[in-house]
Amino acid sequence: MRLIAANWKMNPQTMEEARRLASQMEHGSMHESHKVEIALCVPFVFLTALKHTVHHVKLGAQNMSEHEKGPHTGEISALQLKHLGIKYVIVGHSERRALGEDDEFISNKLKMAHAHKLHPILCVGYGTTQKTMFTAEKKLLTKQLQAALKGVNFERGGLTIAYEPAWTISRGLGTAKPVAAERSASVIEFIKDKYPEARVIYGASVTGENVDTLSRFRVIEGALVGGASLDAIQFLKIIKSFAKE
Ligand code: PGA
Secondary structure, three states, X not given: OEEEEEEOOOOOXXXXXXXXXXXXXXXXXXXXXXXXXXXXXXXHHHHHHHOOOOOOOEEEEOOOOOOOOOOOOOOOOHHHHHHHOOOEEEEOOHHHHOOXXXXXXXXXXHXXXXXXXOEEXXXXXXXXXXOOOHHHHHHHHHHXXXXXXXXXXXXXXXXXXXXXXXXXOOOXXXXXXXXXXXXXXXXXXXXXXHOOOOEEEEEOOOOOOXXXXXXXXXXXOEEEXXXXXXXXXXXXXXXXXXXXX
């Protein structure tokens, strides 16, 4: 099944707003919920409260520790997420790689997610630039994927890979960049050939306006949505587009 995942990043600023957004998304996607999977990857502080707001929409975290437990100030463990009933976790987002997370670190997180049966959304594409040629990009993606997935054996349906060309990521709704849908579909096909067991989705500047250009490619198995996931109308449009194709 295709997956449409919201990455709220460090938004919104109040619980009230988080509840309002989540509830709009839950109610607005009733008819699509049996056709696509929907996940909201929200800040940790909202996870507990939103469990009572959403039902068919699933919740995800945006990060987790590579350690099991112990003296790791400010970190959240896979087990804590698991015990909360959280299904998804984003691993290796470019904004975290930019803070210094390397491939080995990301691989350890994947192993931890796997051990505790969380479903990771592994982001790759960091380091690509507008000028990166197709062969160079394939090389970089291969390296990122091999390093992250070394020694991790996911069963079918247990892993989502999000191809996120870093230079296309927006800084929030209203700053979406042009999306090269056809090129992205080819890159996703390339990843899918290497990892047929994984679901491969696209992320970076997906909006209600450009989503149809992406969803028409069956090989694109969903989207990871940043800025536009903070606007219920836009996010619901994205869900509907992937559900209808
Ligand atoms: P964007 O973010 O949709 O705002 O470009 C995507 C992401 O960073 O996951």
